[in-house]
Amino acid sequence: xxxxxxxxxxxxxxxxxxxxxxxxxxxxxxxxxxxxxxxxxxxxxxxxxxxxxxxxxxxxxxxxxxxxxxxxxxxxxxxxxxxxxxxxxxxxxxxxxxxxxxxxxxxxxxxxxxxxxxxxxxxxxxxxxxxxxxxxxxxxxxxxxxxxxxxxxxxxxxxxxxxxxxxxxxxxxxxxxxxxxxxxxxxxxxxxxxxxxxxxxxxxxxxxxxxxxxxxxxxxxxxxxxxxxxxxxxxxxxxxxxxxxxxxxxxxxxxxxxxxxxxxxxxxxxxxxxxxxxxxxxxxx
Amino acid sequence: xxxxxxxxxxxxxxxxxxxxxxxxxxxxxxxxxxxxxxxxxxxxxxxxxxxxxxxxxxxxxxxxxxxxxxxxxxxxxxxxxxxxxxxxxxxxxxxxxxxxxxxxxx
Amino acid sequence: xxxxxxxxxxxxxxxxxxxxxxxxxxxxxxxxxxxxxxxxxxxxxxxxxxxxxxxxxxxxxxxxxxxxxxxxxxxxxxxxxxxxxxxxxxxxxxxxxxxxxxxxxxxxxxxxxxxxxxxxxxxxxxxxxxxxxxxxxxxxxxxxxxxxxxxxxxxxxxxxxxxxxxxxxxxxxxxxxxxxxxxxxxxxxxxxxxxxxxxxxxxxxxxxxxxxxxxxxxxxxxxxxxxxxxxxxxxxxxxxxxxxxxxxxxxxxxxxxxxxxxxxxxxxxxxxxxxxxxxxxxxxxxxxxxxxxxxxxxxxxxxxxxxxxxxxxxxxxxxxxxxxxxxxxxxxxxxxxxxxxxxxxxxxxxxxxxxxxxxxxxxxxxxxxxxxxxxxxxxxxxxxxxxxxxxxxxxx
Numbered sequence: 001x002x003x004x005x006x007x008x009x010x011x012x013x014x015x016x017x018x019x020x021x022x023x024x025x026x027x028x029x030x031x032x033x034x035x036x037x038x039x040x041x042x043x044x045x046x047x048x049x050x051x052x053x054x055x056x057x058x059x060x061x062x063x064x065x066x067x068x069x070x071x072x073x074x075x076x077x078x079x080x081x082x083x084x085x086x087x088x089x090x091x092x093x094x095x096x097x098x099x100x101x102x103x104x105x106x107x108x109x110x111x112x113x114x115x116x117x118x119x120x121x122x123x124x125x126x127x128x129x130x131x132x133x134x135x136x137x138x139x140x141x142x143x144x145x146x147x148x149x150x151x152x153x154x155x156x157x158x159x160x161x162x163x164x165x166x167x168x169x170x171x172x173x174x175x176x177x178x179x180x181x182x183x184x185x186x187x188x189x190x191x192x193x194x195x196x197x198x199x200x201x202x203x204x205x206x207x208x209x210x211x212x213x214x215x216x217x218x219x220x221x222x223x224x225x226x227x228x229x230x231x232x233x234x235x236x237x238x239x240x241x242x243x244x245x246x247x248x249x250x251x252x253x254x255x256x257x258x259x260x261x262x263x264x265x266x267x268x269x270x271x272x273x274x275x276x277x278x279x280x281x282x283x284x285x
Numbered sequence: 286x287x288x289x290x291x292x293x294x295x296x297x298x299x300x301x302x303x304x305x306x307x308x309x310x311x312x313x314x315x316x317x318x319x320x321x322x323x324x325x326x327x328x329x330x331x332x333x334x335x336x337x338x339x340x341x342x343x344x345x346x347x348x349x350x351x352x353x354x355x356x357x358x359x360x361x362x363x364x365x366x367x368x369x370x371x372x373x374x375x376x377x378x379x380x381x382x383x384x385x386x387x388x389x390x391x
Numbered sequence: 392x393x394x395x396x397x398x399x400x401x402x403x404x405x406x407x408x409x410x411x412x413x414x415x416x417x418x419x420x421x422x423x424x425x426x427x428x429x430x431x432x433x434x435x436x437x438x439x440x441x442x443x444x445x446x447x448x449x450x451x452x453x454x455x456x457x458x459x460x461x462x463x464x465x466x467x468x469x470x471x472x473x474x475x476x477x478x479x480x481x482x483x484x485x486x487x488x489x490x491x492x493x494x495x496x497x498x499x500x501x502x503x504x505x506x507x508x509x510x511x512x513x514x515x516x517x518x519x520x521x522x523x524x525x526x527x528x529x530x531x532x533x534x535x536x537x538x539x540x541x542x543x544x545x546x547x548x549x550x551x552x553x554x555x556x557x558x559x560x561x562x563x564x565x566x567x568x569x570x571x572x573x574x575x576x577x578x579x580x581x582x583x584x585x586x587x588x589x590x591x592x593x594x595x596x597x598x599x600x601x602x603x604x605x606x607x608x609x610x611x612x613x614x615x616x617x618x619x620x621x622x623x624x625x626x627x628x629x630x631x632x633x634x635x636x637x638x639x640x641x642x643x644x645x646x647x648x649x650x651x652x653x654x655x656x657x658x659x660x661x662x663x664x665x666x667x668x669x670x671x672x673x674x675x676x677x678x679x680x681x682x683x684x685x686x687x688x689x690x691x692x693x694x695x696x697x698x699x700x701x702x703x704x705x706x707x708x709x710x711x712x713x714x715x716x717x718x719x720x721x722x723x724x725x726x727x728x729x730x731x732x733x734x735x736x737x738x739x740x741x742x743x744x745x746x747x748x749x750x751x752x753x754x755x756x757x758x759x760x761x762x763x764x765x766x767x768x769x770x771x772x773x774x775x776x777x778x779x780x781x782x783x784x785x786x787x
Contacts, residue, residue: 001648001650001651002375002642002644002646002648003372004372004375004376004379005372006368006369006372007294007296007297008294008295008296009292009293009294009295009296009297009349009351010294010296010297010348010349011342011345011348011349011350011351012351012357012360012361012364013348014297014348015361015364015365015368016364018348019371019646020368021371021372021375021646022646022647023296023297023347023348024296024297024299024347024349025346025347027346027347028299029299029300029301030299030301030302030303030346031301031346032346033346034345034346034347034348035343035344035346037346037348038343038345038346038348053629053631054629056628056629058475061638069635069637069647072371072633073633074628074629074632074633074634075633075634075635075636076474076475076478076628076635076636077635077636077637077638077639077647078471078474078501078636078638079471079497079498079501079638082467082468082471082497082498082501084468085435085463085464085467085468085469085471085472085475086471086472086474086475087475088461088468088472088475089433089435089461089471089472089473089474089475089476089479089483090475090476090478090479090628092459092461092476093433093459093475093476093479093480093481094479094480094627094628094629096629097479097628097629114464114465114468115464115467115468117464118463118464118468187343187344188343213301226301226302226303227301227302227303227306230303230306230344273459273461276454277454277457277458277459279454280454280455281454281455281457370608371608373608374608374609374611374644375644377609377611378611378614378642378643378644381614381617385617385618387657387660388615388617388618388619389615389619389620389657389660389661389664389665390657390660390664
């Protein structure tokens with residue numbers, strides 16, 4: 001339901017960059033997606049007002065798909081898993097735009113896994129924010145490709161027996177050129193990484209381990225309180241530099257955070273396409 | 286920078302208390318009364334302790350809290366008219382549908 | 392003699408251009424040339440027999456006209472990238488065949504709900520499943536109309552010759568812009584690989600995309616003007632219009648309204664009515680020898696070619712047969728079929744499938760004429776004799 005009059009109060013950033021007529025958001029109390037929204041907004045705000053005017057948001061389905069629909073910006077809220085082909089086309093057609101894709105873990109790694117691999121292979125200049133809550137939450141708490149081992153969910157009533165994805169390794173192999181992972185607890189680092197990802201020319205992925213107090217809280221943490229989640233993130237995250245000195249056993253159950261890689265040896269895809277078009281038309285410039 | 290007030294939106298706050306948890310100076314407390322949305326909102330119990338670190342803002346997923354300084358006040362004033370123009374569009378749509386009925390259903 | 396003359400006038404009448412160039416051309420080449428002439432500057436596809444050649448030709452021709460060709464990772468990506476390109480301000484097209492079209496059905500629904508203009512060329516082959524990949528069929532005629540989930544209406548056009556492929560591709564692009572909807576060009580394997588003389592006309596009418604005339608805060612992206620069904624004005628991304636291209640149910644401004652029955656009914660009805668209430672404007676057909684016909688052969692695509700031959704032979708036998716070529720299949724032209732049923736005593740519908748459109752014809756005829764389907768399966772084309780047998784059986 002769209003509001004007919006503004007809320008009694010909203011944060012300055014919300015008034016400036018969000019459609020306050022759609023607030024409050026559909027997220028549960030304490031959901032990490034709101035924090036990711038703020039990180040994206042602050043990253044663009046710090047990079048300059050004109051960047052916001054050039055930004056297009058594309059999202060898939062899932063709670064994470066709602067991240068940009070509240071943004072006062074061009075937004076495509078697309079189908080489950082299909083955000084990346086749409087974003088690819090937009091970037092190729094209009095290379096001057098800053099295209100930001102927000103996806104969930106199921107959205108990016110399960111149903112949209114193929115598109116993710118191929119977008120990384122192309123090294124197209126997109127900023128992809130993957131909100132990883134380790135579960136399918138919009139549908140009520142089912143196992144995802146990122147759910148920890150032995151966790152009970154609605155579709156793993158005897159415990160999760162499926163191994164999970166490491167998005168970093170996947171993206172590295174597929175050819176992405178920037179990857180960072182943070183939790184919602186690392187707010188400033190997350191914001192800075194999103195800034196770097198936007199400035200980076202190439203396929204940039206920022207994975208955010210985010211709290212879902214409602215379902216992940218119930219099934220994974222055992223406590224449906226966002227404050228406990230924050231404490232958990234604080235205690236269980238290991239910086240990538242430190243993780244190199246740790247053994248496999250020590251890293252069990254830990255979230256390795258940090259900036260994993262940044263490459264500049266691969267050419268960007270949209271630029272290649274337009275170079276080809278110029279050559280085909282016989283333009284030298 | 287000195288804090289003038291800490292504004293908390295009644296329409297937007299969902300009562301997750303991440304702000305209360307985040308505050309290093311224990312400025313915020315949870316009110317005993319429920320508001321009209323059935324939520325016991327946080328309130329600034331010790332405003333004098335606030336050091337404008339804005340950690341409560343960073344942790345709030347609902348853009349419901351802001352530490353207001355003189356500068357914040359000016360910025361909020363400056364964008365109000367722009368915000369209202371989008372509400373005008375909704376009002377115009379409603380008026381059109383009221384005036385003509387939903388013409389594409391006929 | 393009269394009917395032959397009238398037929399000739401009909402055929403020649405529509406091909407007298409101001410400037411013309413006659414060449415021998417193959418079906419898929421006609422489609423790609425026409426698409427580029429119609430302003431198509433984005434093509435995304437995935438190889439699939441027998442539609443691959445369209446992608447191959449586009450890969451070669453598009454960059455020369457400043458257009459973008461992408462071979463995507465699958466058909467899901469193809470159709471979705473069309474949505475992105477279309478909202479980025481490009482006229483977009485893809486080409487596929489049955490199995491690919493099945494994969495595109497999800498994206499088709501999104502294109503319908505987000506009112507995104509695009510053209511999907513479906514070069515039909517024999518199904519179900521992988522089926523017989525190199526043989527023609529008309530098995531997808533109902534899939535394009537009913538394949539995606541939920542209520543929607545759509546425009547589908549079926550060419551029956553190389554000239555048609557050229558003309559109707561342009562028509563498809565124009566309809567896509569006029570009604571802001573995906574349009575499907577229902578070719579089949581035979582038409583795509585047929586070599587025929589083609590008159591390339593330069594004076595064709597091309598509908599350009601309408602840009603918003605209002606500032607962003609006043610512009611309503613999905614709200615038609617009072618009395619109309621379609622908001623023709625469509626902004627491109629990055630122009631400051633701050634549009635929400637929603638796959639969820641939304642209102643006329645684009646705001647997500649997934650829990651309002653009122654807004655939902657309003658939006659679904661608008662999407663339905665913008666096509667169904669404009670059926671008289673959209674639907675096109677050609678009539679051959681219909682002046683004195685007692686029996687009508689209603690056909691589309693390939694079987695039309697056999698139907699014309701069958702009608703001529705039947706007339707020699709003393710049976711007054713006329714032929715209706717349906718150019719647009721969807722939206723189905725109920726009123727035309729009803730009028731036809733009032734005039735003739737029987738309608739014969741030859742189709743290269745197990746009988747699909749014949750059901751629509753029978754429904755629209757409302758029992759006013761006998762309706763007989765002539766199915767032809769597994770990649771065979773109707774011979775004129777096949778249709779003649781049916782004509783003779785209803786003539787008795």
